[in-house]
Amino acid sequence: MFHTRLKKWSKKAALATLMTLGASSLANAHPMWLLPHEYNLSGEKAEWITVDASASHTIFSPDKALGLDRLSIYTPEGGKQRLGSYYKGQRRSVFDLEIDQPGTWKLELARPTVYFTFYTNKRGATKRIFADKQEAASQLPDGAQDVITRQFNVSTVSYITWQAPDNKVLELTGKGLELAGPTHPSDVVAGEAVSFQFFVDGKPAEGVEVELTPNSTKYRNDRMMQKLKTDSNGMLTFTPEIVGPWYLAAKIEHDRKSDRADSESSLLYLTFDAQLP
Amino acid sequence: MTHKGFQNKGWRAGFAGIVAGISLLSLTAQPLHAAEANSPEALSITFSLPEIQTGQYQRPYTAVWVEDASGKAVKTLAVWHGDKKWLKDLRRWWRKTGRYQDGDIDGATGATKGPGQYSLSWDGTDSTGNPVAEGEYQLVLEASREHGSRSLLKQKFTLPDINKTYRIKAGKELGPVSIEQAD
Numbered sequence: 001m002f003h004t005r006l007k008k009w010s011k012k013a014a015l016a017t018l019m020t021l022g023a024s025s026l027a028n029a030h031p032m033w034l035l036p037h038e039y040n041l042s043g044e045k046a047e048w049i050t051v052d053a054s055a056s057h058t059i060f061s062p063d064k065a066l067g068l069d070r071l072s073i074y075t076p077e078g079g080k081q082r083l084g085s086y087y088k089g090q091r092r093s094v095f096d097l098e099i100d101q102p103g104t105w106k107l108e109l110a111r112p113t114v115y116f117t118f119y120t121n122k123r124g125a126t127k128r129i130f131a132d133k134q135e136a137a138s139q140l141p142d143g144a145q146d147v148i149t150r151q152f153n154v155s156t157v158s159y160i161t162w163q164a165p166d167n168k169v170l171e172l173t174g175k176g177l178e179l180a181g182p183t184h185p186s187d188v189v190a191g192e193a194v195s196f197q198f199f200v201d202g203k204p205a206e207g208v209e210v211e212l213t214p215n216s217t218k219y220r221n222d223r224m225m226q227k228l229k230t231d232s233n234g235m236l237t238f239t240p241e242i243v244g245p246w247y248l249a250a251k252i253e254h255d256r257k258s259d260r261a262d263s264e265s266s267l268l269y270l271t272f273d274a275q276l277p
Numbered sequence: 278m279t280h281k282g283f284q285n286k287g288w289r290a291g292f293a294g295i296v297a298g299i300s301l302l303s304l305t306a307q308p309l310h311a312a313e314a315n316s317p318e319a320l321s322i323t324f325s326l327p328e329i330q331t332g333q334y335q336r337p338y339t340a341v342w343v344e345d346a347s348g349k350a351v352k353t354l355a356v357w358h359g360d361k362k363w364l365k366d367l368r369r370w371w372r373k374t375g376r377y378q379d380g381d382i383d384g385a386t387g388a389t390k391g392p393g394q395y396s397l398s399w400d401g402t403d404s405t406g407n408p409v410a411e412g413e414y415q416l417v418l419e420a421s422r423e424h425g426s427r428s429l430l431k432q433k434f435t436l437p438d439i440n441k442t443y444r445i446k447a448g449k450e451l452g453p454v455s456i457e458q459a460d
Contacts, residue, residue, distance in 0.1 A: 042371055043362035164376045187372070276368040276427070 030055035031249055032066055032269055034107050034158040039245075039273040040186060041162040046100035049160060051107065053093040059217045059247045060271075062092035070110060071095075074169045076103025099162045104186055106169035110155035115261055119144040132260035151261035153177070156269035161186035174202035177252055177266035190243040190274040196236045198250060200266070204234030211249040214242040214274070240274040247271055319401030319436060322354070324418060324454040327447065328392040329425065336389035337422035337450050338363060340370035341397055346413040350374035352404050353385045354397045366421040369429060379404050401436065411436050420450040432456055 035052040053071075056063030065088045073081040086095035099105060115132035122143045131139050133149040140147060153176055159169070165186040172178050179185075183194045198208045208230040217223050230236045240246055248270040256264055326337060342353040350373040358364055365371045375382065381404035399416075403409050413435055421427040428448030434441065438458055445454040 038365075040365050040371070040376075041362075042365035042376065043360070045362075047362065161376075163378070189372070275372060277429075 030064060031057060031059075031247065032109060032111075032154070032156040033060060033247060033271050034109060034156055035060050035245060035271055036107075036158055036160050039158075039160055040275070041099055041160070043162075046098050047162065048096050048098050050094065050096045051158070053095070053109065054091060059213045060215055060245060061218055065089050065091055065093045066109065068093050068095060068109065070112075072106075072108045072110070073097065074106040074108065076101045076105060076166055076168050078168055099160060102163040103166040104159055104161045104169050104184070106157060106159055108155055108157045111153075114152045114154070115149060116152070117147060117149040119148075120146045133262070134260060148263070149261045151258070151264040153264070153266040154269075155267075156271075158271045159185040172199055172202050176201065177205065177208070177250065177268045178202075179250070179268060179270060185270070185272045188240060188246075188272050188274050189277055190240055191277050193237060193239050196248075198230050198234045198236060198252075198268075200252060200254065204230075204232075205252055206230055206232045206234060208234065208236070208250050208252045210236055210251075212238060212240075213247045213249075214240065215244045215246065243274055243276055245271055245273050318398045318459055320399040320416065320434070321396065321457045321459065322398065322416065322454065323394060323396045324452055325394045325447075326390060326392050326420065326451065327449075329422075329450075331424070333424045335423040335425075336391050337420040337425065338367050338389060339418075339420045339451070340367045340375070341416070341418045342370060342374060343399055344373065344415045344417055345409075346415075348373070348415075350404075351409055351414065352399065352402065353379075353381050354399055355385050355387065356382060357387045357389045359389055363421075363423070366427070367419050368421075368427070369417065370419050374404075381405075409436065416456060418445075418451055418454060420448075422450050426450050428452070430454055434458060 032055045033053070037050045041047050041049070052060070052062060053066040053068055054062035054064060055066060067088065068083050068086050071083045073083065075081065083095055086093055115130065116128045117131045117133070117136035117140070118126060118128045119140060121127050121141060129136060129139055131149070132151070136147070136149060165184045167181070167184070170180050170184070172180060178199045180197050180199065183196060188194050198205045210228045210230065211225055212228065213223060213225045224242070226238065228236055228238060250268045252266055254264045254266065258264065322341065326339065338358045340353065340356040343351045345351050353370070353374055356367070356370065356375065364375055367375065401408055413433060416432045416434065418430045419428070426449040428451040430445045430448055430452055432443050432445050432454070434443065434456070441458045443456040445452055447453040
């Protein structure tokens, strides 16, 4: 009896390991998030929000602080601002932002494009170096096999709305992996269906892999992460059942190569608030 | 590439020229013993804000409104609040209608009110003052109190469906509610 149970368990464990390996490129990239203290504001005067920024696998417990020099702040009127001063600790970065225009704001932290070259060494272990195809040529050890260079474009976004939501910051740029309506990110309500459409270079993107995780994973046994894919229209439909902030991780491998990489993937992270019904 | 617009809540656009008088006629927020409103009513509502024994009692932010069958706000009957900074804590009301600053809100606005019985009425018009179509609707009451809780109460009803009475059990911050439909 005990034996069979153990067997069952190890099978499960093996399966879990396999799944982790299969999703390793998505899991490897540290999930970065921007967590505003409030997503919707109602005052008559400009208000300050405070935002935590970290990278972690436990949603939303800070683990690794993020540099925010590259943070872009998009205003409802179409402007773009840089962040002034911010605090960077060991596990978390923090900034405050005055929301002084009604409408929807977008915060975006885009990582510089990163190249990893993966290979198998003489002993059969999988290794990686931070190098594009050309750089790798001189850096790879003798006997390196199964060499593949992957390019990752990574960004994390969050939306804040003062008074009524609007769509200026949701207009597509036509570059890379992007997310748009029909559900406005400030209009997500627990228990109600949400539809987000994903685009690559301005065209609806089928087969985007999406992981959705509700907040506070450290206070429960089940991570409650859902794995979904966009349909032929690039549409993702789901119903968040838990109130509070959610983490969305979207990934797609593009169908293209370059002189610097054998494959190119884009990762887009989003935090959004599932509001009380 | 065309990408469809977001759900823009087009139904709420263009309410700027709301006639204040309509709102005044349709809304009466007064103690129960006072005279009933003379306007034709689709709905008369009485509810209470409970007395709560606590050292830090702040009057609740309270909103009462009507939604259609799809959940769109049709008309705000009352919104009692202080600093608008906290209006968002009337989470549903804020999302459904408050944030769009429609014309019907001015006439329904008042200061927060303490424990007691209140009565409101709805004349069966939407936020532009036009009579609504027959069909399914829902009355929604929401109250949220600093240091306290939030209550959300809902009752579906059909127009026309005269002389029907509904009761909603009290929540922590709101109720009980009784609703009467009349012709």
